[in-house]
Amino acid sequence: MATIEECRTALDHLSLSMARAEGDVRSGLAFDRSLSCRITDLDITFVGRLADGTITDVVAVPGAPSEKAQIRLAMSGDDLVAMVGGELSFAKAWGSGRVKVQGGLRDVLRLRSLL
Template identity: 60%
Template sequence: MATIEECRAALEKFSENLGGTRGDAREAVSLNRSVSCRLTDLDVTFVGRLTGGRIEVDDTVQGPPPQKAQIRLTMTGDDLVAMVDGDLAFARAWGSGRVRLEAGLRDLFRLRKLL
């Protein structure tokens, strides 16, 4: 099972990857939205913002997020690490229910460009 530190490092790597996007995908990451990433197996949530093409983690809280973020991800820590390492495709994980992505309809349309 992935540790909180491994998951934080995976989120940092994911943020770096987002910063390097080009073309249509750049529009998706240029949003300024609150973000939460809940890790069900660790019972923790990383909360922060998607801003300037990066995810900035502001806090790590026990359990579910204290406030509803505009973009919400839910998964296990192992799935987060596997996706960022390229061992698990987001579309496959999302389609099978291993990963949940919740956001407003307009944000979902923008975020699909990342898939």
């Protein structure tokens, strides 16, 4: 089971990858939304902001956050680490129910291109 630190590192790595993106991928990141990533097996949620092609202001809160983010993800820590590490495709994880995503359809499609 992934630790809180491993999940935080995975989110940091995802943010760096987003910041380095170029071309169409970079232009697809040009939106500003609140973001939460609930790690179900650790009962913790990382909340932050997806803005200017990176994830900022990330903090970990126990349980579910009091405010709903515009884009909400829920998954196990192992699945987060595997997706960011390229071992698990977002589409496959989402289709099988291993990753749950709530938000606007357009935002979900943009997010899919990042993971």
